Structures are given as C-alpha cells and as structure tokens.
Amino acid sequence: MPYLFPVLITKDLGASYGRDASGIQGIELNIEPGTIHAVVGFSGSGKTTLANVLTGVVEHSSGTIHVNGQLTTPKELKDAAAKGIRVIHPARVSSGKMTVAEALHMEGIPSHFGLPDVKERNRRAAASLGAFGLADIDPTDLICSLPAGKQLLVSAAAAMSKPNALLILDDATSALTNSEAHILYTLLGQQRTARVAILFLTSDPEEALEVGDSVTVLRDGRQIATHDPEQVFAAQIVGEMLGRDISAEPTNVSRPCGPETVMRVEGLNVEHAVFGLSLKLRRGEVFGLLGLYGAGQSETVNAIGCALPRNDGEFYLRAASLPARIKTREQALANGIGLIAEPIGHPPGTTAQVPQSLIARYVRGLNESNPQKAPILNCLQANCFVLLMDGPTRGLNVACRFEVYRTIMDLSSQGYSMIAASTNADELMRYCDRIGIMVNGRIIRTVERTDFRLDRLTAILKGS
Numbered sequence: 001m002p003y004l005f006p007v008l009i010t011k012d013l014g015a016s017y018g019r020d021a022s023g024i025q026g027i028e029l030n031i032e033p034g035t036i037h038a039v040v041g042f043s044g045s046g047k048t049t050l051a052n053v054l055t056g057v058v059e060h061s062s063g064t065i066h067v068n069g070q071l072t073t074p075k076e077l078k079d080a081a082a083k084g085i086r087v088i089h090p091a092r093v094s095s096g097k098m099t100v101a102e103a104l105h106m107e108g109i110p111s112h113f114g115l116p117d118v119k120e121r122n123r124r125a126a127a128s129l130g131a132f133g134l135a136d137i138d139p140t141d142l143i144c145s146l147p148a149g150k151q152l153l154v155s156a157a158a159a160m161s162k163p164n165a166l167l168i169l170d171d172a173t174s175a176l177t178n179s180e181a182h183i184l185y186t187l188l189g190q191q192r193t194a195r196v197a198i199l200f201l202t203s204d205p206e207e208a209l210e211v212g213d214s215v216t217v218l219r220d221g222r223q224i225a226t227h228d229p230e231q232v233f234a235a236q237i238v239g240e241m242l243g244r245d246i247s248a249e250p251t252n253v254s255r256p257c258g259p260e261t262v263m264r265v266e267g268l269n270v271e272h273a274v275f276g277l278s279l280k281l282r283r284g285e286v287f288g289l290l291g292l293y294g295a296g297q298s299e300t301v302n303a304i305g306c307a308l309p310r311n312d313g314e315f316y317l318r319a320a321s322l323p324a325r326i327k328t329r330e331q332a333l334a335n336g337i338g339l340i341a342e343p344i345g346h347p348p349g350t351t352a353q354v355p356q357s358l359i360a361r362y363v364r365g366l367n368e369s370n371p372q373k374a375p376i377l378n379c380l381q382a383n384c385f386v387l388l389m390d391g392p393t394r395g396l397n398v399a400c401r402f403e404v405y406r407t408i409m410d411l412s413s414q415g416y417s418m419i420a421a422s423t424n425a426d427e428l429m430r431y432c433d434r435i436g437i438m439v440n441g442r443i444i445r446t447v448e449r450t451d452f453r454l455d456r457l458t459a460i461l462k463g464s
Helices: 047-054 076-082 118-131 149-158 178-192 205-211 234-244 297-304 329-334 356-362 373-381 398-415 427-429 454-461
Strands: 010-013 023-029 038-042 062-067 085-090 164-170 197-202 216-219 222-227 262-268 274-282 286-290 311-317 337-340 386-390 419-422 433-441 442-448
Touching: 010 047, 010 274, 023 038, 023 047, 023 062, 023 197, 023 222, 038 178, 038 205, 047 085, 047 164, 047 197, 076 085, 085 149, 118 149, 118 222, 149 164, 149 178, 164 178, 178 197, 197 205, 205 216, 205 234, 222 234, 222 356, 234 398, 262 297, 274 297, 274 419, 286 427, 297 337, 297 386, 297 419, 329 337, 337 373, 386 442, 398 419, 398 427, 419 427, 427 433, 427 454, 433 454, 442 454
Parallel strands: 038 197, 038 216, 085 164, 164 197, 286 419, 286 433, 337 386, 386 419
Antiparallel strands: 010 023, 010 062, 216 222, 262 274, 262 311, 433 442
C-alpha cells in the first residue's frame, strides 16, 4: 500500500534558548518512509536542538511539524514516543541498576503474583539481542557495567524493538568503535527495510554521505543546503559547514623558514624502535616523519616529547652548545617542547583556561568539537616553540582534518616549528617543508618540498 504522506515534514521550524543563546531557524525537512536523511554540522550548529524540538524536550517558537500528515507538537519524550518518534543519543543511555533485559523494555512477559517472570524475560532478551547482532551481550548484565559503545547499542536495540515512525540518531556513532558502528549501520538498514524514517545527525560529512539518502548541512542553527549524496563531494560539505570554500585554499604555500635551528636531535635511540636518529628543525619549519606502521616515526616524536623512554640521545635547543636536561614531559614543556598525541579516542578537551586572544590569533580555524583544539592551545599557553604531533589527523573526520591542516600552516607562518609523524604521505605533503622517510627505525632519505611527489615518496618508502 503506498504511503500518502512523508513521515516527517517541517516548515520554517525554529527554536531559541534566549536572546544570546543559539537555536535553530528556518529548518525545512521532508523525510519519506524507509529513507535516511542525514543532517551534518559541527557542535553548536543546531543538530541536538533539532532533535530536542522533534521529541518535545524543547518547545519550538516558529514553524510547524507534521508526522504522517498530522500536525504535531510533542510535549515531552513520552509524548513523542507515543507518536512513534524516538531518539538515540550517547547521553541518554540507560544507567543505574537496570539490567540489559530490563532496558529492552520487553512487553508481554508472563508474571507470577504480580512479578515478572525473570527467566522468561532474560530468554526473550537474549533472543532479541541475537536478532540485533548483539549476541555477545549477556541480558543479565547491568547496563552501567557495559562499555559505552555497548550501552548505546542496547539503547538502539530497545528503541528499534518498538513500533517507530521516525527514529532520530544524534551523533550516535561518536561513542562507537568502527565495528560497533557497522553493527549500528546494519540495524539502520533493518529499520529502513521496515519503512521507518530515519533522521541521522552527525558531525562527520563522510559519514553523512555514506549513510544518508539525502544530506542537509546546518551551520549556526540555519539550514545551508540539502544535497543528493551522489551529486556532492565531502569537500563541498566541509566548506558549507565552515562557511568558506576550502577548495580554493592553498594546502602548502611557500613559507620561508628562519635560518636559525631551534632544535637539534643527536643519536636518538628507543629500544626496539629507533636507532641513532638525528635531525635539525628550523624556525617556522614543519618537518614530517613518514613511515609505514612500526617504522619508528611515532616512537620518535613520543621520545622527543618524553612520553616514551629513550635509551640514548641528546636535544640541543636554539643556540645552546650543551644538551638540554630533558627526561620528563614536564621538563619538555618547561623547555618549550609540547607533544600533541594522536587524537583517536580522545574527546575534545576544554579551552576554558586558554586566553581568548591566543585562540583568536593562532587557532581561529579550529572548531570547538575538534579534538586537537585543546591540546594545541595548551601547548601554546605553555609557551612551546616546538610542537610534536603524532598522527595529527588520524581518526578525524574530513572537516576536522582540513582545520588541522590550516592551523599547522598558520602556526608555521607565525614562527612555530613542528615535527609531524604519519603513515600518510599525501597528508604530510599538504603542510610539510621537509619529509624524512623512516624505515626500520632510521631516516633513510629527507625530501625537500620542491621534490614532493606522491609516487616518489611511496617508491622510497617501499624500497622500489
């Protein structure tokens, strides 16, 4: 039987938290049954506000909401659920002493003397978990004892086991590992087959393009554009999220490095990883360390930053004729060397203690949701003149990666020196002045920017 109406239609939808607080305005959505509409935007773009309006947590101040052709104004989460609208969000996962079986809210469980048959509830919960691809979860486990990703998947299974018209996911994959995210995508496919409409809110444009049948971009609470994912590239989405055309931005413009050497590393040795490594870093230079996994580039920057013990090696700073006495991360910071670790699994830090003048001057392009913003600012606040970056964009979405590229080049132009370790030659070519190619714990070749070519770097790296 054909559906007469889209599941969700919003017209000029708006909501505000006050004169100086952000909200949303002019949101126009049209979501058909069995489709996934992705909405992408940075933290603060209005995604969560939109979810809160649709589920009755926040009252909308303008516009209309129609669900299955009926004008709807949800008053609270329970009211929205009664209308078939449910939300999955990492912050709304069940907690406390509730078991997995209890969290699934299974209905029709036999009871004895007014109490539910626990054995039957657990049996049905186990069957339900198996159907959702979560057979490794024990239904008798407490929700709070599970890892965050498993908690969210149980919450998703509970929501999807109910009759739904509209399912809202608000940055749901932010708490998931890659394998857990694939489980969630599979569950979404099942919901799509069941003709449920899905509103998928994310800060990752690549994910939005992969998951969505259509993609809407939000920025500062406003709807910027809606795209067919087959007709748009991630770079255009990123530009709309940022409010500028990143395709026109140079990725590695010529930046003259100062003649003075700000750091010299001599004879660095790290057990089983780095062997007799030496390098010089000039003022304003970005020096890349490129290697395959296990080649020693990560160990090198971590040893220089004193996050990893070294067996041998001396560091000479600026014009000093004697090596600096640096053995700990605290001593490294005190001497102007800051280590910015790989961002995988690290939530965005706080920038509350960093002067706004520092933020405005050096890292204006980093969004608050970018995991690298706080570590970079903390190093600048500590007056570091050498920044060490281990996999600076590994695990970041494309929008955050472009922000980091721009920030590295901005800092370099201000005289900061950096060493960046990566397995990604294309990335290092975007912002480095020189690239040292590492094989088996040693730099076997250093390539100047004028000689950067991906095929050349790859051939040296692989020994061809």
